[in-house]
Amino acid sequence: MSRIITITSGKGGVGKTTVTANIGISLALKGYKVCLIDADFGLRNLDIPLGLSNRIILDILDYLQKLCSFNHVVVRHRTMKNLHLVPGSKKHLSEMEFESFVEMLSEIDPLYDFILIDSPSGLESGFFYALNGADEAIVVTTPDKTALQDADRVIGILESQNKQQLSLFVNGYKHNQEIENILQLLNINILGAIPADVNIIAANNKGNPIALNPSLQSGVMFRKIANNLSKHHYNQRIDLSSYSQNLYTHRKLKLSF
Numbered sequence: 001m002s003r004i005i006t007i008t009s010g011k012g013g014v015g016k017t018t019v020t021a022n023i024g025i026s027l028a029l030k031g032y033k034v035c036l037i038d039a040d041f042g043l044r045n046l047d048i049p050l051g052l053s054n055r056i057i058l059d060i061l062d063y064l065q066k067l068c069s070f071n072h073v074v075v076r077h078r079t080m081k082n083l084h085l086v087p088g089s090k091k092h093l094s095e096m097e098f099e100s101f102v103e104m105l106s107e108i109d110p111l112y113d114f115i116l117i118d119s120p121s122g123l124e125s126g127f128f129y130a131l132n133g134a135d136e137a138i139v140v141t142t143p144d145k146t147a148l149q150d151a152d153r154v155i156g157i158l159e160s161q162n163k164q165q166l167s168l169f170v171n172g173y174k175h176n177q178e179i180e181n182i183l184q185l186l187n188i189n190i191l192g193a194i195p196a197d198v199n200i201i202a203a204n205n206k207g208n209p210i211a212l213n214p215s216l217q218s219g220v221m222f223r224k225i226a227n228n229l230s231k232h233h234y235n236q237r238i239d240l241s242s243y244s245q246n247l248y249t250h251r252k253l254k255l256s257f
């Protein structure tokens, strides 16, 4: 049995794919069997930070249309054989294909410890399907005002449905106080927060997510956040005091929650 976790957001471009890739990598580094599903239909980009774009032959649509087996569609990570990717489709899915998506989740449930779904942002087509079979949902937001408004809306909808355990991920903050303000506004459990960090963009572009690099602050933070996720620990302060400050490009080392 796996924990099926949907990573979603109100607004696009807030870091869902980055968070999915880095939490996935971190959980795989801990030895868990992890499947990452690119369900942001129409976009397809989870393969880029994972460095797997050249390895894709088939995509999720081929599987949902029953043109191939799951074993054929899945792409294994180059160095971590316990990390699998189901590549996304550049086409949007039909109603019937969405239903097969939910069936797929129950089929692959026994194969993994964690299934992470990189989902469409709030209320786009496919949003509810990417949540349907999930046990948990992580809502990613930046401190940006419009992102927060949209996150608030999505959290309201998800809370009213009461189907998944919900938590928040603050991405791209610049000051610790921003996290406090967001928590006061949204009043939800927080899984973690990652600062705005140019190293994250560089790592994504290289196809080596920052979590693979424990000498960079954001890499360590992603690993700690994934560790908290694996233990169902929310609202944890990330303590980086055991790491040398000289390694970091950011001066603020401690989050204030």
Ligand SMILES: Nc1ncnc2c1ncn2[C@@H]1O[C@H](COP(=O)(O)OP(=O)(O)O)[C@@H](O)[C@H]1O
Pocket (backbone or CB within 6 Å): 009, 011, 012, 013, 014, 015, 016, 017, 018, 019, 171, 172, 173, 194, 195, 196, 197, 198, 200, 201, 202, 204
């Ligand atoms: N913490 C961060 N600091 C700086 N840039 C980031 C951070 N997180 C994500 N990015 C960059 O922001 C852009 C959007 O991120 P992405 O994960 O693709 O968002 P989404 O999947 O929500 O559309 C990408 O170029 C990514 O490299």
Ligand SMILES: [Mg+2]
Pocket (backbone or CB within 6 Å): 016, 017, 018, 040, 045, 118
């Ligand atoms: Mg994305």
